[in-house]
Every structure is written in structure tokens, then in C-alpha cells.
Amino acid sequence: MYSIALDTSAGTTVAVLKDDVVLAELNYDENMTHAERIGQALSDVLSKAAIRSAQIDRVVVGMGPGPFTGLRVGLAAAKFFALGANAELVGICSLDAIALSFYEQNPEAGALLVLTDARRKEVFWAAYSGIADGLPIRVVGPSVTKEENIKDFIDVDSLERTELLVTASALGKIAFSENSTELGANYDVSPIYLREPDAVPGKGKRVSS
């Protein structure tokens, strides 16, 4: 089974996998150029993997959380790539991909706290108790709060932390593992925003004094 995975919750990351083996991956760190990047990135990663789009069976997309405008680029692209390539579409929480990368590098590690920048002095976060059958076990989150308020939800001091970034390859691996567990893959693909649109109904104001 060939998958193409993509995520724009932070930078732009794309990968092509055969089952859970990564054939090619491209990562761009900039967090303002998703719409410019995404088309060429998808095209380039397919070339690098020497796979044609028609061979792709599955599109895996990171659903966030992440800054909204960039996040939507990946979801919009994933939806139409899946339609165009006649592939199935699977959504994965982007923080889970960071957790997987951490546990791959630290197989003996215990509980983990994954944090990403949510702007406005807040963080997106999720806590994991460990890994089983290739899947990080998320126990709390994803959520958005001030970093100092996480302790209200979970014992922060007992958790390890990581600086790793989300990668498309990790998303692809999670989707493959989910498929082979009783969890099943997540076909309900919509962005994890965690915040309402930042708009309030305006009040009419007087123009004359």
C-alpha cells in the first residue's frame, strides 16, 4: 500500500510511504508559505519516491492543532489530492506524529508532554502515557491553554518533553499502524481548531455626538 502524507500545522512536510517504510520525505520549516509550497512539495516528493500519483492508495493528513490559515492548506490539499488520485483520506492528530517520533528515538521513555506554539501566549498540547503497537497512547488533549495552566489538568513534572517537530513520515506510519489495530483509521477528516473564530458581533456606534 502506497501512502502520501502531508501536514501544514507548523511548516510544510510531505512524505511518500510504502506500508510503514518511508520512500521519500521533504520538510520546509517556514510557517508562512504553505500555499506557495504545497503543490510543488507534493509533486517533488512523488518524483523523489519514484511513485506516480495514480499509485497512491491513501492520503494521510495532519489535522492539527495549529495556526488556522496554514493548517487549512494541508487539509484542502489532502481532500482534493484524494479525490484526484482516487485514494482514501485519513486524518491524524499532528501532535501524535511528534509523540511517535519521540518514542522511536527514545523507546524506553515514559510519559510525554507534547507542546506546540498556539500564538497569543498559549500552547497546543497533549499528554501521552507511552506507546503500544506503534501507536502513541494519548491520555489528555489535544487542548489549548496557557503553558502554566497545563498543571491544572495533569502532573506536569512527571512528564518528559520534546523539541521534535511534526513530520509527514510519522503521520503515515501512524495511519498504517491504526489500520492494523482495532482502533481503525480515522476517516472523519476535519481540522482540530480548538478555538472559535476570533470575531464578535459588532455593536452599532453613534456617528454624531
Add this chain to the structure above:
Amino acid sequence: MLIREATEKDLAGIMALEHECFINDAWSEEVMHSELVASHTFYVVVIEEEKIVGYAGLSKLPGSNQADIQTIATQPSVRGRGYGRELMNTLNSKAKELGATEIFLEVRADNTVAQKLYKLFGFKRIGIRKNYYQPDNVDAFVMQTTINSKEPIVLGIESSCDETGIGIVRGNQLLANVISSSMEQHAIFGGVVPEVAARAHLEALTPVLDEALNKANIALDDIDAIAVTNGPGLAGALMVGISAAKALSVATGKPIYAVNHLVGHVAADILANGEVATPTIALLVSGGHTSLLLVRDLLTDVQLLGETIDDAAGEAFDKVARVLGLPYPGGPQIDRVAKEGNPTAIRFPRGLSLPKDMAEHRYDFSFSGLKTAVARHVEVLEDKGEEVNLPDVAASFREAVVDVLVTKAINACKEHDVPRLLLGGGVTANARLREIAAKRCAEEGIELRIPPFDLCTDNGAMIAVLGAQLIMSGALPSKLDFGANSTLQVTKVQS
């Protein structure tokens, strides 16, 4: 940079460049002169800072279906800016216009840069002429391409404001035009909220595409190309359509064309009337735009005469509706209430219409002062405990907006000697605008064209048909790296 048809007067400038580019095998001045004046040839020059920095020529004999590219040259100092591509686009379009179905050219066997450019345009090597270039003893490759005369099936994606539109056309023919609007979600805010609009686009994409394909009764495989709006509009909203379109292009292998939203509104006329008769003045009025354009050629000569310097006309309707306690969107509500009112009851100001403003803003619009005047009128009466005559206020406000729009549009027609006016944008649904425009155009002998409403409001079909015009003119696809451009200039038809 400007590309225009060459005349005899350009001979000296062309010859200077000819000697610079073709050191050993330049044409003589006599040969170049006869090429420039011949009736079966078409030469163009690239002008930069009033100097000729490139030229190219085409030959097409009457009655023949074959055209020949005679020469193409750009000054070494301007290479890498895409002028060669632009020249090729121009010659391609001309060859097609002259009825050619094949184009031939010769290229030096050692000029791989030029060969690469020609290959981009579909030229293939069909022969070799030994030692064709003298005195260098270099072979010529003969290359040929066939002009695609088939009417392309194009899928157009529009997401610049609060409408997710996907349309499908075959050449100039409309196959489907599906629009999903998030207007209701913006009602409580009294105006379009960009984040709300962008979220709605993402949700609407798949159902709108499915419905468009169903209506057109075609499969994605049948599509020849994808066109998408890349501006002007709300950046976050545009990005949803752009990202979806790019991914669809990569997944299906179909070429992509990034096109201008405002020029798309003009192109909508093709679907309504079979063509955009030119020259025409176009008045585009919506919740996001109020623009007056002079269109001499849809693809190569669209000029912005003026636009709003503050609120768009549709926005003014929304804001005034709120002042009057009417729901969003304001246009239809004000239209409804105004029916019973007297349009001359209150003389509201006509923005940028006084002589001092007209000097600098002849074709520009301003509606924020008008909105304030209406609000002040209402507040003064309410403070005095007097009743506000809603129908009169609505009718008088509407009259002020329509008066300025139509007056400036008709001025533009008369002052540019253009006998046509095309309306576009969602505000064309306004009954009074249609009525006054029809009346005054008839008085001035100006032909008025208003496409049906679902082609006037933001829609994907207008984007698709603009893409189809580009393809039929021989334009190359856009590169995949374009982004959303919220202030895209109207002169940039394709990005």
C-alpha cells in the same frame, strides 16, 4: 515591460539588437525591413524603459494552415525574466488567430536554451538542415508544433470571499456552476468574517466539487485543465481554493492556471453572451470590490480606471442596513424597503463627485461618508423623538449609491469612446442599479450587458471560462509556486 506590434520605425532598434544577438549571422537591414513591412508577417517588440529589448516575428501566408516563427531575440541583459515565453505566447496567439494549425521554426543545433523554451511550448524536432547557419557551419533543427484547436474542458475554483464556487466549462460553453455561500454564518457579525469564510470553504470544497461534476455529467478524468482564483480577495480564503487546486493538479496530472478574480467577472460575459465584446467598460460591484475597468482585450489589455477608496458598495449597503435595523445582507433588505420610499426625499452626498474630487478621483468611489450621513440623519431624528421614514431613507441612500456608480461608469464610456458597459458582482442584483443603468445607457446609446445573477456573483464558472480563454490562446500553465495575492492588480490576468 510592454509587448506591442512592431512598425517600420522600430527598424534601427531591432537591427541594433540583431547585431548584438546574432554576431556572425545577423540579417541585413534590407531583409529585416522587408520582413517588417510585408503583409504576411507579424512582428512584435518588447519595450523596456522606451528601449527595444526583444523582438520576434511570425510569417503566415494567406490560405496556408502553417505559420513559421521567423526569429526571436532578447537582449542578454534582460534574459531570465520570462520575456522569451511572453514573446512565444504572443506569436502563438497570433498564429492561432490567423487560422494556423501548425507552427514551424528552425533553431541552431547548439542553442539548447532556445530549444528548451520551444519544447515547453510543445515543439518537437522533425528534421535537420545540415550546415544551415553560415559562416559557423552549424546545423539547424526543424521543430514543429500543432495548435490545439479543441475546446478544453476546464474546472474553475473560486474562494476569494464568502462563496465557494466550482464551475466547469467546455470552451465557451457552461457545463456546471455550483456555488455554496457562507453568507448566513456572517449575518450575526454584520459583515464577512475572513476566518468564518475560510472555515466554510474547507467544508464546502468536496460537496461542491461532487455536485459540479454531477451537473456537468463528467468525471475528473475528462477535465483538461484546472483554473483557480489567486487574487484579489481575502488571503486566508484564497489559500483554501489554491491549495485544493494545486493538489488536484498534481494528483490528476492536469495543468493549472492561476487567474485574476476581477478579470474573471469580465469573462463571465462569455458564458452569458458568447463573447466579451471589446472595448468595453466594466463596472464590478460587490461586497468586496467597486472597480471600474477599461477592457480593450480580455487577456492582454485590461486597465483599472478607478476603484473605491474606502468601503465597497455592497459593504455600504450592509452597514446602512444595520443603521436602519435591517438584517444582513443589506442589499436585498434595502431594496425591499426602498420600494415604498421616495428616492429624492433626502439628498445624501454623492462621494467623490464634486469638481475638486473629480480632478484626482475621476473614476474612484467613496461610500463611507454616505454611510455616516445616513447614520447622522437617523440619529438626529431619533434624538428629537421624531419618526424615521425608513422607506424614504432606504430609497434615498440607494439612489445616492446607484447615481454615483452609473454616472461614473457612463462618464468612462463616453470619455474613452467605448459604446458598451458590462456589469458584474453581487450588487448587480440590486433592482434600482439595473433600472437606472438601463435607462441612462439607453439615453446615451450605450449597450448594457448584465449576465444572469449566478454568473455575476462570485462563481467558479467565470474562473473556468477565463482559464479556457488562456488555454485556447496558447498560454502556458502557471508554475506551481504561486500564492494568494489579496491585492493582485487587474493587469495581471494570469499568475
